[in-house]
Amino acid sequence: MGIRVQLGILIPLVVAAGLVTMAFVAAEQQRIDAQDDLLHRGTEVLEAVGVPAAVAVAQNDVAGLDTLIAHVTAASGRGELRELMVLDETGRVLAHSDPERFNTVCADAFCKAAIRGNGTSWRRTPDALWLGVPAQSGIRWATVVAQFSLDQVNASARRTRVQWLAFAFGLVLLMALGLFLGVDRVVVQPVRALQAAVRRMGEGSLNARASPAGGRELSELARNVNAMAEALQHERNHLEQAVAERTRELQEANARLERMAVTDGLTGAYNHRRFQEGLAAEVLRSERNGYPCAVLMVDVDLFKRVNDSLGHPRGDELLRQLAAVLASTLRQTDLFARYGGEEFAALLPETSRAEAAQVAERMRAAVEAQLTDAEWRQKITVSIGVSVYPDDGKTPEQVLVSADQALYLAKHQGRNRVVIARAAA
Incomplete structure (x- = not known):
């Protein structure tokens, strides 16, 4: 048609x-x-x-x-x-x-x-x-x-409808006749001229423009546009592939930089800055939702002896193994970080005091059981201080201070133990 x-x-x-x-x-x-x-x-x-x-x-x-x-x-x-x-x-x-x-x-x-x-x-x-x-x-x-x-x-409304419908029918008949007689001159001939322009565009004259549509004449026009598009497609695909490759490389580089910015290079755990950011965000979320969150401060007992007796490389290896053991006791939703030196920290969202104490004890026991005395020439243990927001502090800084004070008491009371901040108060 x-x-x-x-x-x-x-x-x-x-x-x-x-x-x-x-x-x-x-x-x-x-x-x-x-x-x-x-x-x-x-x-x-x-x-x-x-x-x-x-x-x-x-x-x-x-x-x-x-x-x-x-x-x-x-x-x-x-x-x-x-x-x-x-x-x-x-x-x-x-x-x-x-x-x-x-x-x-x-x-x-x-x-x-x-x-x-x-x-x-x-x-x-x-x-x-x-x-x-x-x-x-x-x-x-x-x-x-x-x-x-x-x-x-x-009845008057019905008469109006009939009059309008009769008018519409007559007008449509006149329009159909006029379009049928005049469309060749008004539409078909310009479209054929446009077809020639599009053919030139396919041959390299890209200053011409055309839009394909239905009908026999415009089908030929569409084939010419497709020929032009095919000529351009190869080059465009090549450029897009190159851009995509560079974009992927840039994204991977950015991802590596982001990981490096928040990760401790020795242990693979999050670093001190990431822990501070996570704690601040979790305190705000806990305040909004009404759930508690807990902070665990973990310190390796007598770590200096390992460095002194076995050397710093072995001390670094101990920290890597210790980080792996501690992280294995936590949930995926928890945030585990190397806080500094031989000290680690864990942030436990939506965790009560009793639950935090259980996690801390599980950490302590895992370290005592998995890091053997023979490998390190001494018993490897950790002391852990536990504090809970909002009971032990209304701000991130106060919660950290409470956990650090509890850790100090754990050290003072003989090491290899868990001390809860409130119990220490």
Whole structure:
């Protein structure tokens, strides 16, 4: 199917859809406007009836009330007023456009709502408009209720829809004919010229531009664009591959730098700066969520003897093994760092005092069991101080001081033990 036929069908269909939508919108708006006008006029009529009706009810003038209702009903010569009634506070009909309804009770929900209401009440149904206003002269004596027919309003809206649809149908036919006859000159010939420009672009003249679309003529245009794209694709792929490789190398280098910035080069644990940052962040999170967090300060007992007797390289190896043993006792969510020298620290998120004490004891026991005396010519043990936020400090610095004081007590009490900050206080 050629572009001429496609446009001759597509554009009229789009226009037709828009016109049909406008037809229904216009008809609906006309219906709404007519209903609003009827509501306004009906309200004026009922308000005009309300005062004399109130006087008649106050004087118990049933005949005068009937005459008033009959006069208003007769004056409505447009067929809009279906029924008109005057109700007392119990819903009893005091007067009605249908005399047989006199002294009956209007049990309709709208009648009840109108009687209870203090002002104008109204309700729309598909074919009717209900209105109610108080009948008052000084005080409220009754309620005037009327039902107006919407048949004329709805019929007018239907006529409007039909007129719009007829207009849309005629316009679409004219547009289809005009497009079919004129599209070759207006669209096809320019597209063929564009096709030649795109062919030149594929041959190397990249200053031309084209956008492919459907139809026989534009299919050829699309093939030429694809030929050009294929000629450029190889070079672009080569450039993208080179850029991607350099980007990957840069990302890997950045990742190594980031790891080096937060990692202790000897043990592979996090360094002192990373621990301080993690502790500050965890204290804020604990304060926000209401969970405690714990800090463990770990120091190798008599580490200087290892350096003095075996040398610093062996001391470094001990620190590496010790870091591995300590880290193996922690969770993935815990933060383990070399705090400085032979001192390590652990941050335990969402950990109570009792849980922190258990972790610290597990650390101490693991070191005592896994680092043999024979390898290091002395018993390798650790002392551990434990503090908990917020009980042992309200700031990261205070929590660290509490843990360090507990560590000092562990050393003072004989080493190879765990001391809890509160117990030390």
